[in-house]
Amino acid sequence: MKRLQKSAASIKEEYSIRKVPLYLILIGLPLGLFVLSLTLGRYQIGPIDVLKVMLSPIFPSIAEGIPDIAIQLILRVRLPRILAALLIGASYGATGTAFQAIFKNPLVDSNILGVTSGAGFGAALALLFFGDQWLVQVSAFVFGLLAVFLSFFGSRLYRSSPLLILTLMGILVGSFFGSLTSLLKYAADPLDSLPAITFWLLGSLNGITWQNLLPLIILTILGLIYLWVLRWRLNILSLGDAEASALGVDPTRMKLGIILFSTLMTAVAVSASGVIGWVGLVIPHAGRLIVGPEHKRLLPVSISLGAAFLMIIDDLARTLLPGEIPLGVLTGLIGVPILVLLMRRSRTGW
Amino acid sequence: MLLEAANISYAYLPGKTVLHDVSLQLNAGETLYVLGKNGCGKTTLLSCLGGLLKPNAGRVFLDSTLIADFSASERAKRIGLIPQMHTPAFAYTVRQMVMMGRAPHLPWLGSPTEKDHLIVEEALEQIGLLELQDRPYTEVSGGEQQLVLIARGLAQKCPILLMDEPTAHLDLSNQHRVMEIVHQLGQQGLSFIISSHEPNDALAYADNVLLLSGGWVTEVGKPQDVLTETLLSSVYDIQTEVIYQHENGAKKARAVLPRRPLVVKPDSLQAEGSFLNKIFKKRIEKPQIILVTGLSGSGKTSWCTQMIKEAVESGHSVEGILSPGIFEGNKKTGIEVIDLTSGERKRLARLREEGRGEISTPRWVFDPNVLDWANQRLQNSTGRDLLIIDELGPLEFLRNKGLLAGLERLDQGQFEVACVVVRSSLLPKALQRWPDAQVVRGQL
Incomplete structure (x- = not known):
């Protein structure tokens, strides 16, 4: 027993030696990128000045000498936008990891139940008939939830093999809303609402303000806490319902909770930014390469990598060309080659 | 508890x-x-x-x-x-x-x-x-x-x-x-x-x-x-054999094996002490079913023909039916049925053509009149030495059609010794029905 205790202690030590720098990196990477991102843009602002401006709401004297336009640019434009990139990236990283676990499938993300297609349709509908930014966001959110609701309860009509049926339902509902969106695009005014719909579907953080950031902050943080707390149990869910149940976990209730929170997170993210694909799919794979598949360690890594990844993508979208590049285009262009590389390097069992 | x-x-x-x-x-x-x-x-x-x-x-x-x-x-x-x-x-x-x-x-x-x-x-x-x-x-x-x-x-x-x-x-x-x-x-x-x-x-x-x-x-x-x-055979629908070991005077089961079919030549009917000879000599406490098995086309019918010859030569009488294939060149194009008591032959089945809804398996279409005739023959002939039924197949075991009179006679024990041809894949079905049957694989 004594020997065992000793070996447990030594293993713990071994873990923590590796853990401390990793966790420092995991927190430091997104934070550093956050500050760096604030400095980037057409109007150059140094990192020291950025930090000063950030502190200025608390210590107004600290930002003396910095031009007002820089302060306004950081607080009103860059800060909400980069915060959104951080939150949405973290959200996709976490929900992708959770969905891959509960679907026992490393090739899905939180869009598998059709939330993005539903949100796309909701946004297109509002853009076509109202055009108001706030309504677009609400409509996207509501239709995103509706799509998942239809997939989930549609699958309950069948008795057997609910996981496969659920996946199939998600694909069906997704295609259905995709077709509806195409119908709206076909009907839309090619000079006015059609470009608006098209750009929305390509994804952008251009229109983020503090006002529409608020629901994103609240739901994302709530959802991240929920998934964080359950992260070790994702391991057990990934073994399948029968085994989870034999290990004393109620798989149905837990999956329902995870799907609910992940869907809220994804719907609010899509409604704020438009369609940004690939993050939820790619990030968990990158995370597994670093810490392995165990979800207690994987989830924090996915959150950190997701946040960092989307901030980098958004920086590129803002700075690469004089005009903005749509985010959905960049995540695809960068995410797909990364995924191909990761799949080559990953071991057989992911 | x-x-x-x-x-x-x-x-x-x-x-x-x-x-x-x-x-x-x-x-x-x-x-x-x-x-x-x-x-x-x-x-x-x-x-x-x-x-x-x-x-x-x-x-x-x-x-x-x-x-x-x-x-x-x-x-x-x-x-x-x-x-x-x-x-x-x-x-x-x-x-x-x-x-x-x-x-x-x-x-x-x-x-x-x-x-x-x-x-x-x-x-x-x-x-x-x-x-x-x-x-x-x-x-x-x-x-x-x-x-x-x-x-x-x-x-x-x-x-x-x-x-x-x-x-x-x-x-x-x-x-x-x-x-x-x-x-x-x-x-x-x-x-x-x-x-x-x-x-x-x-x-x-x-x-x-x-x-x-x-x-x-x-x-x-x-x-x-x-x-x-007995119990294992009934649970698994195959015949099993328990190997015992004697330990300090106590008999202890050590291993369970499936019992494989005996390989039997028909001419051993004449040989003193052989399996077939024993069965026929004992004449008999109870009716004995011999299930003749093998893959489709492995010569089960030929084995039966040889068996009939041997039985007749050694003075036993034979009844039942035999169903050899009808060949054109090397291709089996039909099935014949022979009544062993009268020697009459009739064409029982032809190769299936598309789109007919008759009594048929995926390959063969059966003539219901000939089936009726064969069943009547099986019903009417009784009580001789050797009953041959060739063969009981998916029609009889899975669909309750075909030579039902044969099934009935076997169930009721109206025979002395019965040689029943059953292909290997249906053997468990046959053993489910007649657990005490002897299983042999014919060899010429």
Whole structure:
């Protein structure tokens, strides 16, 4: 027993030696990128000045000498936008990891139940008939939830093999809303609402303000806490319902909770930014390469990598060309080659 | 009593009951084996006992409490289930897999603590897996995977483990390794219910054996009492042979083997002391059925023809029917039927053409009039020495058509010796019907 205790202690030590720098990196990477991102843009602002401006709401004297336009640019434009990139990236990283676990499938993300297609349709509908930014966001959110609701309860009509049926339902509902969106695009005014719909579907953080950031902050943080707390149990869910149940976990209730929170997170993210694909799919794979598949360690890594990844993508979208590049285009262009590389390097069992 | 099932039944779909009225008991330190054919309800039974499925009727008691009254985690602290082996989607390490056994002991928002790490290490040490703890579960051998799942059960700290076919797909040494460890854990007080396809394991390791057949309990009891030729034959629908060993004057069953068909030449009917000669000489306490088996086209009918010749030469009379193929060149294009008492022949079947709705198998279309005629012949001729029925096939066994008069005579024992041609794939069906039949494979 004594020997065992000793070996447990030594293993713990071994873990923590590796853990401390990793966790420092995991927190430091997104934070550093956050500050760096604030400095980037057409109007150059140094990192020291950025930090000063950030502190200025608390210590107004600290930002003396910095031009007002820089302060306004950081607080009103860059800060909400980069915060959104951080939150949405973290959200996709976490929900992708959770969905891959509960679907026992490393090739899905939180869009598998059709939330993005539903949100796309909701946004297109509002853009076509109202055009108001706030309504677009609400409509996207509501239709995103509706799509998942239809997939989930549609699958309950069948008795057997609910996981496969659920996946199939998600694909069906997704295609259905995709077709509806195409119908709206076909009907839309090619000079006015059609470009608006098209750009929305390509994804952008251009229109983020503090006002529409608020629901994103609240739901994302709530959802991240929920998934964080359950992260070790994702391991057990990934073994399948029968085994989870034999290990004393109620798989149905837990999956329902995870799907609910992940869907809220994804719907609010899509409604704020438009369609940004690939993050939820790619990030968990990158995370597994670093810490392995165990979800207690994987989830924090996915959150950190997701946040960092989307901030980098958004920086590129803002700075690469004089005009903005749509985010959905960049995540695809960068995410797909990364995924191909990761799949080559990953071991057989992911 | 740790675990008790009282008259449980279960149906996945209404009207399709897969488990009928099963009762069993399990005491501390006991190992109970559940044996039966594929699809007989073993896995369903384990799921009901483990509380994963709720029986439609009857009750399962765990520690004298209804199992449905436990919460999932309270239940999992008392009974563990090791499912049939499968590859998880993610390559967790051995240690991480074993750690999952701690789930029922953790608060539902919690993650493993140092105490859990200690328990996991103890379990790994006990099974001898510490060296493998950081290897991916997906990359260790099948036997080791099974041991990891057992270690997970130990980390779960439940007094009962249900194991679903733990030795399936394992080589001899891994089977041995797994079962010896299970046996030792049993001696330390753990109770097991093990579903298995290995009657020999049950002889070696079980305290009690439950034979399950079509969802019904055929028998439950000590392995020496339950694993008998008669019971095993009826459960598995093949003939079995139990090999005994004499130990200090006591006869002990050591192994169960399927009984293979005897290879018999028809001319041995004349040879003194041979199998056929014995059967015909004994003349007879009770009617004797000889099932002549072999693959389709292996010469069963030719064997029968030879047999008839031998029988007639040695003075026995013959009745029944024979159905040789009609050949055009090398191609079998039809089936003929010969009445052995009158020698009449008729064309029974032709190759199937598309789009006719008659009495037919996928290949052959049968003439109903000729079938009627053959059946009448079988009904009318009675009581001679040797009855030949060639052949009973899918029509008779699966669809209740064809030579039904032949089936009836065999069921009622209206013959002295009957040679019945049955292809190998239908042999279990035939043995289900006539368990005492002798199985031979003809050789010319």
